[in-house]
Each structure stands twice: as structure tokens, then as C-alpha cells.
Amino acid sequence: MKKNTHVIPSVVKDPRLIEQRRQQIVEGAVRLFTKKGFHKTTTREIAKECGLSIGTMYEYIQTKEDVLYLVCEYIHTQLEQRLQQLISEEDTGRDSLEKSVKNLFYSVDEMSPLIVLIYQETKSLSKELMKYVLQKEEEITNIFEKILLKGLKDGTISIDPDSVKLMAHDIIVIGQMWAFRRWALKRFYTIDEYCQRQMSLIFEKLLSRG
Amino acid sequence: MKKNTHVIPSVVKDPRLIEQRRQQIVEGAVRLFTKKGFHKTTTREIAKECGLSIGTMYEYIQTKEDVLYLVCEYIHTQLEQRLQQLISEEDTGRDSLEKSVKNLFYSVDEMSPLIVLIYQETKSLSKELMKYVLQKEEEITNIFEKILLKGLKDGTISIDPDSVKLMAHDIIVIGQMWAFRRWALKRFYTIDEYCQRQMSLIFEKLLSRG
DNA sequence: CGACTACGAGCGAGCGCTCGGTAGAAGTTT
DNA sequence: AAACTTCTACCGAGCGCTCGCTCGTAGTCG
Numbered sequence: 001m002k003k004n005t006h007v008i009p010s011v012v013k014d015p016r017l018i019e020q021r022r023q024q025i026v027e028g029a030v031r032l033f034t035k036k037g038f039h040k041t042t043t044r045e046i047a048k049e050c051g052l053s054i055g056t057m058y059e060y061i062q063t064k065e066d067v068l069y070l071v072c073e074y075i076h077t078q079l080e081q082r083l084q085q086l087i088s089e090e091d092t093g094r095d096s097l098e099k100s101v102k103n104l105f106y107s108v109d110e111m112s113p114l115i116v117l118i119y120q121e122t123k124s125l126s127k128e129l130m131k132y133v134l135q136k137e138e139e140i141t142n143i144f145e146k147i148l149l150k151g152l153k154d155g156t157i158s159i160d161p162d163s164v165k166l167m168a169h170d171i172i173v174i175g176q177m178w179a180f181r182r183w184a185l186k187r188f189y190t191i192d193e194y195c196q197r198q199m200s201l202i203f204e205k206l207l208s209r210g
Numbered sequence: 211m212k213k214n215t216h217v218i219p220s221v222v223k224d225p226r227l228i229e230q231r232r233q234q235i236v237e238g239a240v241r242l243f244t245k246k247g248f249h250k251t252t253t254r255e256i257a258k259e260c261g262l263s264i265g266t267m268y269e270y271i272q273t274k275e276d277v278l279y280l281v282c283e284y285i286h287t288q289l290e291q292r293l294q295q296l297i298s299e300e301d302t303g304r305d306s307l308e309k310s311v312k313n314l315f316y317s318v319d320e321m322s323p324l325i326v327l328i329y330q331e332t333k334s335l336s337k338e339l340m341k342y343v344l345q346k347e348e349e350i351t352n353i354f355e356k357i358l359l360k361g362l363k364d365g366t367i368s369i370d371p372d373s374v375k376l377m378a379h380d381i382i383v384i385g386q387m388w389a390f391r392r393w394a395l396k397r398f399y400t401i402d403e404y405c406q407r408q409m410s411l412i413f414e415k416l417l418s419r420g
Numbered sequence: 421c422g423a424c425t426a427c428g429a430g431c432g433a434g435c436g437c438t439c440g441g442t443a444g445a446a447g448t449t450t
Numbered sequence: 451a452a453a454c455t456t457c458t459a460c461c462g463a464g465c466g467c468t469c470g471c472t473c474g475t476a477g478t479c480g
Contacts, residue, residue, distance in 0.1 A: 012425065029420050037333060039249040043470055053427045054471080064470065108333045116333075119390075123247060138257050138394055163407050170411065174380070180329075181379060184348055188375050197373050201380065201415050222459065264437080274436065299473045409450060 004139075006132050011059045021060045024050040026074045029067050031175065038068050038121045044053045064080040068121060069129045075114045076136040082107045083143050093151020101148055101202060104175040105195040115179035144168040159205070167205075174198050213351075215283065216342050218276045221269045231270045234260040236284045244323040248278050278331060279339045284348040285324045292317045293353050303361020310357055311412060314385040315368050315405040325389035354378040365394045369415075377415075384408050 010018050029052030032041045043064050047054040061067055087096060087102050108115055122133050145168040151157025152164065159167060178185060178194055183192065220228050226358025227318065232241060238260030242251045253274050257267040272276055294312045318325055332343050353379040362374065369377060386403055388395060 015426085017425085039334075042468080054423075055427050055473085058471065059425070062471095101383050120330055122331050123326075124249075134393055141394070160407075166395070166404070166407055167411075169387070169391060169395060170384070170408075173383060173391065177379070177383045181383065183344055184351070185376070185379065194376070197370075198375055198380075201377075201411075206413055224458085227459085252434080265439085265461045266459075268437065269459070271439095 004135050006069065006130060008061060008069070010061070016048055018060060021056075022050065022070060024052065025057060025060060025067060026070050029071050030074070030114065031093070031126050033068070033071060033121065034117050034186060040123050043067075065125060065129065068124060072125070072133045073116050073136070074109070074124060075100050076133070076140065078114070078138075079107060080109060080140055080143070083140065087143075087147070092156040093147055093149075093154050094134070094156035097147045097151055097157065098203070099146070100144065101171055101175070101199060102195060104144075104171065105178060105198070106173045106191065110192045112179040112182060114175050116182075119176070119180055141168050144171045167202075171202060174202070197200070215278065218271060218279070220271070228270060231262070231266075232280060234262065235267060235277060236280050239281050239325065240284070240327070243278070243281060244327050249333050253277075254345060263346050265329070274363060275335060275339065278334060279343070282328055282332060282335070282343045283346070284349065285321070285328050286343070288324070289317060289320040289321060290346075290350055290353070297353075297357070298399060302366040303357055303359075304366035305331060307357045307361055307367065308409070308413070310354065311381055311385070314354075314381065315388060315408065316401065317325065318385045318389050319401045322392060325386050326392075329386070329390055342366065351378050351382050354381045360417050366396060369378070375413075381412060 012018055012021075025046065029041070029046050031051055032045055043056055043057070046064075046067060047057045050057070063071070083100060083103060086099050091099065122130060123131060137169075145164055148157060148159065148164045148167055152159060152161065178191070189197070213237075221233075222228055235256065239251070239256050242259055244257055253267070254264055256277060257264045260267070271280070293310060293313060296309050301309065328343075332340060335343060355374055358367060358369065358374045358377055362369060362371065388401070399407070
């Protein structure tokens, strides 16, 4: 099952305890990382924020970097679940895409600080761990690729097959851009306006050959 | 003239020397920051890389953060110059846009590591300095806004006036995304393909109401 | 008692930055 | 022209401090 996930060793034996404590750690770390960034947050602060002593915290991770990895994994899982939730077999490709893109925009809106965090801190991971995080990012992009392909098959979407991958990336980036360019966009658009206008950018393209 | 630029004090008096040494510092720092990131690079390393002693380097800056600011400013100036270069008064809005978007894509391609750097490290600046950097980012976006407005005026581009700002941001983000999602995109597209396909995404939209 | 989890003072490495000193150019006095 | 003074850029050992992480000990439960 969990093939593309890096397993972080723990001194503690009880798996349920591990999961619970790591959840604590992630939640505390997210709060701090979004506020101050990874490098400016100390291990002592993380421990305090999640209600553990440093000693105890280090029973559940090996390095500070592990915390960042857990955080990245958590964020990606969160986003992925939200996106998978609304996907139904019965929808046409086009309907599914419309739903999912909208879902993406509003998810990014709610998860804004988390999206920004993952954008800015992934590079602080070692190559090994970054690989896993980028893999997950790609899996999320693939969600949209699949939907596009479905629409291509059932004729509800028309697009050059060689552009499918690119369009999937475009959708993700246009979605996430609401998070990482929020400082500029928020002054001119609400999330509703943003959603509507960007949807039209995406869908006019997808019908232009139909 | 230089109103939106933060001036970093220097102990040294000679302005020409300041400029020359800071150029050295920026060049050395860029090499290191793109490789290791800002936080993992030490001041000693920067000094060594640019051929100054730490003591001397600190005659030209006040803090390590100043170096990052100088680097960000350098990158933005570089990009802005490239974009301004190809803009001619005589072109129609549409021609100008086509040229400039293409120019953006290929500039981002060449400046890839720099674009990624500015994306990832801007947040390491203090609020004060970040303000200046984001301002510059916005000015660069405005280049495209102006072109779009010109096209709207001369009738060569058709777009909802309220979407102009957004479209300018879209163009910038789609350009820069070639840098920060290179790890995925490079496996499927060359820069030429990328440019061509993304241009069609942008321009089909801009003609759809025409 | 043995197995396991929690604790936090403390270690040692490494960091950003300073500051007293040097060399030599520029200016001034004799 | 020589001697002295001032100014300026350069230097790097070292200061003070913070960081990530460890490990000996204490507490708890079966």
C-alpha cells in the first residue's frame, strides 16, 4: 500500500502512540512553520507547541527535517483527499472536471497558508525526502490528468492529447497561484470572482476545438 | 528616481567601489543561494565565494539579510530589463503581447534557477524588505497589464476589462511555472513546445470574444 | 522487577557579526 | 622633497549566543 512514502523510524514501539504523537507534532509544527518558516522555527519551539518535551519529541522523529517531511506529507494528503472526495464515476469528464477545478480553487483558498508552506519549504528537504514530496505533488496533478483523459474519451472535452499533461499542470498551478500570489490578487478579486474567471480561461480552451 | 528601492547603508564612502563590491557579493551569493539556499549558506561562504574577507564584506552590508535583498533586487532588475527591451511603441497590442510573452518564456527558461530562488526565498526577508521585493514583482506584472490595455484600446485584443489584471498575473505565473515545475515538465515538453502550447492557451482566450 | 515512555539540563558545533589593528594613499606641514 | 598626519579600505581571530540533538534519570504500568 504505502509504497511511495518514506518511513521514519521511532524509538517508541506502540504504533498507535506513534501516530497520535506525530499528529500532535505535525499540528504544532504547521502552526509555527506557517508563521515563521521552517528554518526560523527551533526544535524547542515545536516541542513546546505540541505539548511534548524535546526529549520526548525526539523519540518519535530522528531529525528536524523529519518534522518538515511529516508536515509536507500531511498537507499533500489533506489536499488529495479533498480532491478525491468529489470525484464520481458517473459524471462525464467535463462535469467531473468542472466540479474538481472548482473544488481545487476553494480548497486552495481554505488551505492557503499550507499551500504556500509546501511551495516554499519543499526545497529545504534532502534530495531523498524531496523526491517523495514531489512524487506526491505529481500524483495530485495526475488526478486532473485522469479527468481530462476521461473527458477526451467520452467526447465532453476536446484537447490535443499531447497537451493533457500540461493542462493538468496548468490547472494545479492556476489553483495554487491563488495562494502564493494572494498578496496581489486579493486586492482586486474575491475567491468567487477568481474562480469564475479562471474557470472560463480553462474551459474556453477545452472547448475551442469541439 | 529610485523611489521604490531600499537603500542599504555602507561604511565605505566611494560610491563606485560600493557598486563594484556589491556586484561581487551578489554574484557570489547567487551562485551559493541557488545551490544551497539562503539559510544553509553562511556569511563566511559568501565572503569566500566573492573574494572578500568577512570583515570587508560587512563594510558593504549590514546583515546577511541585506545580501538576500540585493540578490532579489538583482534578479528582478535582470528580468525587468529583458522584458522592457523588446517592447516597441509601434507594435499593436497583440503583436507586442505575443513578442513579450514569448520573451518571458525564454527568459524564464534561461533564468530558471534565479526565478526559483526568488520564489523560495522572498519569504526569508523581513516584512520591510519583502514589501519592496513584492512591489517590484508587481511592477513586472504591470508590464503585461499595460500591453493588454493597449491591445484592448487598439482593438487587437478582446478581453473583459476586469480580467486584465488577472490575465497579467496568469501570464507571469504560466511563465514562471516553467521554472518552478521544471522537475515535472521537462520530462514531457521542450521549452519550444511549452512556449507554443501555453501561448495558444493564452491567446485563444484573448480572441474568444473578438 | 522489567519494559517502556517521558523528561530537560547540558553538550559541542557552528553561526552572524564585531572590532582592534594594518597598509598605503592622500593631504598637510616644514 | 621629506616628514608627519589623517583618512580609508581591508583583514580575520574571536565573541557571544543559539541551535539540533543526546543521554542519564524518573515515573508508570503489567
